[in-house]
Amino acid sequence: MADPIDDLDRWLRGDFVRINTALEEAYFAERIDVISGRPEIDALKRELLQQGGPLMDRLAAMTLPVDPNAGYRLLGLIGHYLAACERHESPLSDREGGRQAAWAVSTKIGNALGVVPRFVFAHQSLFNEAVGGRYRTFTALPDEEIFIRYNALGVLAYYRAAEALRAIANIGVSSVVAAYLFDQAEAALNDVLRFNQDLARQLNVERFFFNIRPYFKTYRVGDTDYRGANAGDFSAINEIDVTLGLCSMNDPFYAAIVREKSHHVPPDDLGVLRSLAKRRSIAEMFKADQDANGATPQWKTNAAKFLAICKAHGAAYAFHHQRLVKAYVEAPSKTASSAHSAGVTSSGPPLDEVMGMLKRLMELRTARPNLNVP
Ligand code: HEM
Known part of the structure; x- marks a missing residue:
């Protein structure tokens, strides 16, 4: 079975970007920073949670990386997902979208490294390896x-x-x-x-x-x-x-x-x-x-x-x-x-x-x- 961290990274570079970009284009067309309660837009937000949630649950079930750099990188990967959920104001309870798993893993890594258990800007600027010349982004914009x-x-x-x-x-x-x-x-x-x-x-x-x-x-x-x-x-x-x-x-x-x-x-x-x-x-x-x-x-x-x-x-x-x-x-x-x-x-x-x-x-x-x- 593929490594859950690799799977998450692959998703973040693929469907995650597609969903965020589609949502952004919808918001931009109306020059507003978020839209809620419209069926086609809510369907995209649900897709984000349905795909991201199981990936978070798999992380919680695995042994976390011992290497500090690998741990810090994983904190950033999880944070990309949590930041996107927040950005779209996705309607979800604590139990949905793998949030509890994401929180548990982030908290463990944050405590071990003495950093906040969330995505910070360094995860995008300094700890963001390019694959085929492209680093992780939220959108394709x-x-x-x-x-x-x-x-x-x-x-x-x-x-x-x-x-x-x-x-x-x-x-x-x-x-x-x-x-x-x-x-x-x-x-x-x-x-x-x-x-x-x-x-x-x-x-x-x-x-x-x-x-x-x-x-x-x-x-x-x-x-x-x-x-x-x-x-x-x-x-x-x-x-x-x-x-x-x-x-x-x-x-x-x-x-x-x-x-x-x-x-x-x-x-x-x-x-x-x-x-x-x-x-x-x-x-x-x-x-x-x-x-x-x-x-x-x-x-x-x-x-x-x-x-x-x-x-x-x-x-x-x-x-x-x-x-x-x-x-x-x-x-x-x-x-x-x-x-x-x-x-x-x-x-x-x-x-x-x-x-x-x-x-x-x-x-x-x-x-x-x-x-x-x-
Ligand atoms: C479009 C580009 C940027 C915008 C709109 C922007 C805006 C801001 C804002 C609003 C804050 C305050 C954050 C807060 O407390 O809410 C901030 C802080 C800061 N930004 Fe930027 N920023 C930009 C790019 C950059 C770049 C390229 C650098 C440096 C390479 C930078 C360095 C800093 C620093 C050092 C602070 C922390 C406060 C300080 O020590 O001065 N920013 N920025």
Whole structure:
């Protein structure tokens, strides 16, 4: 008998995509984010549950993978199904659609790995292997593929910048060798901006709002509602903020954001987030080195590079705020109809609150550190 995990993966790449796409096209034709109580649409939702339910039940009967990566991958596969059930507001009781089996397996994996027992964005961006060149998507809509592609590229570029900056702690800010790392970090952050711009050029606002965003909503696992997935659930952006000295874990506003996201990030990122409270920032290193040794020519060269990095970080994040969040979520939410019972944000709080939090983060990230460069 075929492996239940392989069967689930095959289904997620086949009929699951067909059903979701058919539902999305029906919603899009009416520019609404969900339709309920219409026979042909309810029949598609029933098909989703009738096919997905037995696959979940089979998972509950098997021995779960011991390897952490395999477990994390399985959590994402199950989460794709649960997220789709939630997105379509499928009319089902706790006993239907294999939900109890899906919850039991997700809870076991979540507890073992110290992560929330649900699908998070990393399952789509970083733990999503391509088969024949195609990674898992909820639908066959080109906009969804574009959304995942540029999000994943942006996240990878943030990791690259974080890694370059991390290495500077052991080299010192006035080293000629550090100059190479500063250049690497700046190039990576320029890539983030470029990927965000490519995303904004290619992603249709209405398609995102009606057909993509709703898959990232809050869903329930057992007795608990777990907040939705968002593309910010990875450690690198916070590592960059703190390492540059733009944000600090001593700031209660910022520390609360990092704490809140910590169980939504991939398992390896948790250690990085925990280490942030002890990080010495590069801005502090520049000041200490200048106080002790004066501003040597290499100190000045590297300080200019550091300021260029801060500028690139601010520019990429300001673009996210102005051209992605405002254009794809805030603006359409004022004019488009939403039939969903949950709000339009992925985290749950009202949009105004989320916008206020994101604006404050933008202000921190676009601030220019004062290095007193002579
Ligand atoms: C169409 C594209 C995008 C839209 C509409 C969007 C929208 C949002 C929204 C609404 C939030 C707040 C989530 C909530 O709490 O409800 C958020 C958070 C976040 N997003 Fe995006 N986003 C997009 C793409 C990206 C990309 C490509 C990246 C990075 C590679 C990114 C990085 C972040 C980060 C880091 C956060 C967490 C808050 C923070 O630390 O700034 N987003 N985004």
